[in-house]
Amino acid sequence: MKLRLLLALSAFLLCDAKLAGLKQIIPSNELPPNPTQNTQALRLLQFDTKNAKTRRITDQYKVRQRREVFDSKSYESSLTWAHSERLDENGDAVLRWVNSDSSITFRLEARTRGYVGLGFNSGRNMRGADLVVAWVDDRNGNAQILDCHGLEFEYRAVADDVQNYELISGYQNDTHTTIEFRRLLDTCDRQDFVIGEDTTQILWALGPPGSDGQLPKHVQSGTRPLRLLQPLSKPDDASLMQWDVRLRDLKIPHVMATLFWCKIFKAPELSKKHHMVGYEPIIDSRPIKNGRPMLEKNSLSPVHHMVLYECAEDPDDYAWNEWSKGDGYYGPNKPSEWAICATPVAAWAMGSKGEFLPENVGIPIGKRGGASFYMLEVHYDNQALHEVLDSSGIRIHYTPRLRAHDAALLGAGIGVSALHVIPPKQRQYRTVGICGSECTKTMIPDDGITIVSVLLHAHGTAKKISLKHIRGNDELPRVSEENSYDVRYQQSRIVPGGRKFLKGDTLITExxxxxxxxxxxxxxGYSATQEMCLSFVLYYPRTPLAGCYSMTPAKEFFETFGVREFYGVDMTQVENTFLSSSYVEYPNLPSDQGKESEEGGMQGDDQGVGFMKELVIKEPLEFGQKTFMAHLNEMPWSEVLLTEQIEKTLYRGMHMTFCKKNDDSWGAMFFLLRDNQSHVSQRKEVFDLIRSITMQSTTRLV
Incomplete structure (x- = not known):
């Protein structure tokens, strides 16, 4: 029987083992592989050698001195788990963990009486992944564990040369298998993944009942992005109170692919200042079928992100009280007075469980320090064009126990508009938003501020985000960075010890x-098919600064793509259009909202995309009579030299930077140009390339 078990295990590892949903594998994002992975040792020509090593390890498996077999039919862990996450929507696989400075301990609870598999990788597949496979023998209750890795060039797993996972316990009951094990964060083994600060793709797979060592194809599998080295997610504070800021029965029309909805809320009546210390999402979306909202398990909510803004004080309390009683407004149609709701206090995006602030800071709420009214902005991404009844929002946690510092959130990065362009077919294309020194000289106090955490935000094509800190001519260590960004998992990142940010310093979101x-x-833009590049920075002490962004000036932007003039409008008018939302004209809900997208459905707020489709090029003549969007779509993006020059020109060229106060007034606005001579030369080089390639294409057509 032992021989049959070992042969079956070898067959699993060498032939058909497919962890983490190999039938539905998402292609690798091809970012730099984990530095500890020995990719050279995994080439196809070395399979035979690997197979032999696997057999030797398997043969020696049960005679190793360390604990790799645990005999227990009934066991309760004595460990206190700092973190717990469902790996799937149903909770069939639950991962708990706790880490020290050098090691991490896991507990995997799975709804199966077969084997369980867990993996760690930078991509959403098992190529080069660090894998661990475990099971509990039905006959004797013995748990067993094996350290493996995925091959780089084929979806197969083999046992590691060195077994670095230590079994703590393993047992099963009538429905579940539970395995506890530990490993070092960095095992110094090239076949193991280094667990660090970046987001890790957690791969998981469950075997069918009775697969004790025979390990046939899994019956369930998936991936889940997580940051494993994160602080505790919730404070233990009995004084916490809750305030639910949520919409009520908002009907999302099936014609809307993108929709923004805004509503005013009045703060709780508090006799003294309290502190907001955390928030979590309330997702309540019910699809409408046959005219009735339905509660459906696993139905996807169209809620993409939510931001709660505090509103600057306004002596006209009557109007704000009336607005707080209403249902709210379609985003572009909200009253102009709401522009003073500009300072974010809570920012949630899909994949987040919410946030709790570090223990030394809180955001004021209530009398003598906090705002009286708040605006909730909800973005719905409804590309599937479903009709939905939604009552989603944010639950605010607050406490009368004041913390040491009054904190605030600052939005930074690239101003959201169609002037932010990412060419297609690019593997690593960079864009940058600057919070310039002129803004911070004006808005930051003499003693500076302390940054305590950062939420980095973009959409689905982003793979890396960093927040850089510049003082004078020196770049300091980065405030925060994510080298394996996954839009499905957006949580704030604590800045260890805080970062002192001084008057005149610069923040760069890349x-x-x-x-x-x-x-x-x-x-x-705001649609999930568009892109962003933002940082939400939590800091203390509070200042009047609400946002600090940059964008490429319109004239520089269009000239970078070879366009000098449009029919019927000059560049100053074009620039003013992108600095305001006055070009957007939308009728009221529920019909014919916004602009129709190329994918179908209405885009509720296109941030200038529709305007670009109306701009007809006048100069140069080579591009004449085309709309700018047609010109942009027809550019030869496969020409590497062209895209590299465009990236360099927009990245290092002129940036219009501006900062917004919490009452929607401007703190400062100015143009920043790093290297004028180089910028002019680069822009001319891009234009010459575009014209040359266009002329070659025209000649070929003739």
Missing amino acids: CTYDSTGRDKPILG
């Missing part, structure tokens, strides 16, 4: 995108 799967340029 995003790197992988657009290899896109055929047309991606423009900046």
